[in-house]
Amino acid sequence: MSASATAQPAPPPAPFGRRLAAVTARERLGSYLVLSCLDGEGPLPRAGQFYMLASGARWGGGDGERPFLPRAFSALRGAVAGGGVELQFLVEDVGPGTRRLCELGPGEDLALVGPLGTPFAPPRAGRRPLLVGGGVGIAPLAILQDELGPPAHALLGFRDRRHAAGAALLRDPRVSTDDGSVGHAGRVTDLLLAELEVAASELEVYACGPPRMLEAVRMLCAEHETPAQLALESGMACGFGACFGCVVPTREGYVRLCLEGPVLDSARLETALVAGAAD
Amino acid sequence: MSPVFCGIPLEHPIINASGTFDALAARRVFGERLLERFPFSAYVTKTVTLEPRAGNPPPRLWELGAGMINSIGLPNKGLARFLAEDLPRLAELPVPLIVNVMGFSREEVAQLVAAVAERDEVAALELNVSCPNVRTGLTMGADPGELAALLARVRPLTYRPLIVKLTPNAEDVVAVARAAHEGGADAVSLINSLRGMALDPASGEPWLGGITGGVSGPAVRAVALAQVHAVAARVAIPVVGMGGVARGRDALDLMRAGAELVAVGTESFRDPAAASRILAELERLDAGFGPSPAAGSPIGR
Numbered sequence: 106m107s108a109s110a111t112a113q114p115a116p117p118p119a120p121f122g123r124r125l126a127a128v129t130a131r132e133r134l135g136s137y138l139v140l141s142c143l144d145g146e147g148p149l150p151r152a153g154q155f156y157m158l159a160s161g162a163r164w165g166g167g168d169g170e171r172p173f174l175p176r177a178f179s180a181l182r183g184a185v186a187g188g189g190v191e192l193q194f195l196v197e198d199v200g201p202g203t204r205r206l207c208e209l210g211p212g213e214d215l216a217l218v219g220p221l222g223t224p225f226a227p228p229r230a231g232r233r234p235l236l237v238g239g240g241v242g243i244a245p246l247a248i249l250q251d252e253l254g255p256p257a258h259a260l261l262g263f264r265d266r267r268h269a270a271g272a273a274l275l276r277d278p279r280v281s282t283d284d285g286s287v288g289h290a291g292r293v294t295d296l297l298l299a300e301l302e303v304a305a306s307e308l309e310v311y312a313c314g315p316p317r318m319l320e321a322v323r324m325l326c327a328e329h330e331t332p333a334q335l336a337l338e339s340g341m342a343c344g345f346g347a348c349f350g351c352v353v354p355t356r357e358g359y360v361r362l363c364l365e366g367p368v369l370d371s372a373r374l375e376t377a378l379v380a381g382a383a384d
Numbered sequence: 385m386s387p388v389f390c391g392i393p394l395e396h397p398i399i400n401a402s403g404t405f406d407a408l409a410a411r412r413v414f415g416e417r418l419l420e421r422f423p424f425s426a427y428v429t430k431t432v433t434l435e436p437r438a439g440n441p442p443p444r445l446w447e448l449g450a451g452m453i454n455s456i457g458l459p460n461k462g463l464a465r466f467l468a469e470d471l472p473r474l475a476e477l478p479v480p481l482i483v484n485v486m487g488f489s490r491e492e493v494a495q496l497v498a499a500v501a502e503r504d505e506v507a508a509l510e511l512n513v514s515c516p517n518v519r520t521g522l523t524m525g526a527d528p529g530e531l532a533a534l535l536a537r538v539r540p541l542t543y544r545p546l547i548v549k550l551t552p553n554a555e556d557v558v559a560v561a562r563a564a565h566e567g568g569a570d571a572v573s574l575i576n577s578l579r580g581m582a583l584d585p586a587s588g589e590p591w592l593g594g595i596t597g598g599v600s601g602p603a604v605r606a607v608a609l610a611q612v613h614a615v616a617a618r619v620a621i622p623v624v625g626m627g628g629v630a631r632g633r634d635a636l637d638l639m640r641a642g643a644e645l646v647a648v649g650t651e652s653f654r655d656p657a658a659a660s661r662i663l664a665e666l667e668r669l670d671a672g673f674g675p676s677p678a679a680g681s682p683i684g685r
Contacts, residue, residue, distance in 0.1 A: 120417070121421055123658075166449075169449055174452060209508065219604075342445055343652070350442075350444045351445075359442075359459065
């Protein structure tokens with residue numbers, strides 16, 4: 106396998122500074138909320154890129170008087186619409202920041218910076234993409250599936266039926282649940298292993314999900330000599346390289362995930378277990 | 385509002401706090417629009433050390449209700465690569481450049497100051513003295529005697545303005561500021577972040593890879609105001625005030641307390657262009673167009 110993913114042009118720069126984007130819709134999807142907004146400035150996000158999000162008003166004063174910092178969210182989808190870009194984000198209420206975002210509805214504003222970060226790269230020559238997602242980490246795989254088209258098959262893992270409702274965001278996925286309530290009973294990496302055992306040399310894996318899932322994906326792909334691009338998560342204060350807070354260890358030392366990532370080629374990693382990341 | 389700071393004419397009084405804005409990374413992310421709308425009137429670099437540093441193990445961040453704790457550990461590529469790779473690109477910024485340096489001994493600081501000061505791209509130097517002298521074990525910026533000895537060594541090395549960045553983790557900040565003045569510093573900047581820590585709620589162990597970190601953001605604003613006020617009243621050299629500045633009102637407070645320039649730090653993490661908004665708010669207040677502040681106590685309102 107080649108050492109690195111296919112080179113591609115750098116994404117266009119993000120507008121400088123935080124801007125408001127009106128919330129246009131909120132849709133419940135099991136445990137998740139799909140939050141849509143109209144960004145008047147653009148540009149369109151590329152698959153794997155993220156935004157720093159906060160509510161336009163009343164950001165703070167929740168549990169522990171938080172949130173204070175914005176929260177990093179991968180673009181779920183982006184489309185040119187109505188004099189700007191319609192953006193969608195997938196939100197799960199897991200803390201004071203995500204809770205506040207879940208309260209937002211039409212008539213309110215998101216404050217955002219982005220699109221930020223290094224997107225997924227196209228598959229290497231001769232390989233077809235296989236998307237592997239876990240939980241809220243399926244978000245960047247939806248926009249990636251839109252970009253890559255029909256050959257991009259998806260395997261999605263969830264905790265239970267309520268979370269598995271998120272699978273509707275992707276086309277024809279195979280689903281697993283930890284509790285067996287939907288699809289395969291077990292881990293999404295069981296489904297990945299079955300695919301690798303028959304077609305490792307034809308695949309390139311694109312994965313996003315909790316750290317332990319990503320680490321399992323990384324190890325399986327390494328064993329099968331299958332390239333993998335992993336979208337990682339790490340606590341971030343700024344999202345544009347200023348704070349140096351989001352570093353993850355790579356074979357060449359710490360890198361700022363907001364600049365070099367969030368998508369990293371698995372060959373660069375000794376582990377996908379990011380210190381301090383949520384399970 | 386176009387101050388002349390240590391002989392350097394500036395367009396306005398808002399600069400960045402060291403280590404809170406990586407202009408080279410920001411240019412990569414935001415493109416040339418960053419240069420067209422550069423929010424600071426001078427750019428202060430992240431701390432440069434003699435040798436490269438990887439920084440502290442993650443996790444490096446903890447969120448507070450009104451701020452954050454960081455334990456970054458001064459990662460940087462070291463003096464030689466900074467001079468060769470970064471300085472020429474930083475010189476493309478549309479504002480004067482202030483290079484922040486830190487050494488683990490007087491000799492290291494002297495080497496850094498001499499090498500940085502001879503570069504034409506550099507308008508001034510800021511000395512980060514918030515670290516222990518490995519020879520004496522004393523934090524250089526927490527002890528007036530240590531700081532006096534440091535300045536005696538490095539002041540003769542350059543005519544360029546030297547700014548001493550004071551640590552708030554000192555017993556007597558005014559005494560340290562006096563030592564900076566008497567030692568020939570051209571200005572002092574304060575406050576650096578306050579030492580703090582957080583425990584992992586699950587394990588009860590320290591959360592940050594570096595065990596403790598620096599508290600910054602609105603949580604430290606009142607501490608900054610008190611220290612700037614105390615130092616500016618007793619030391620004749622200019623003061624750069626910083627600590628929790630998030631609005632024009634906060635900048636105005638620090639200037640009323642005696643700061644000539646105000647630095648924005650943590651707020652830039654929330655909005656990379658925050659300093660431009662803060663400047664606009666400050667100008668409205670200064671021109672008397674801002675909302676008139678309510679008189680009296682905020683308690684009970």
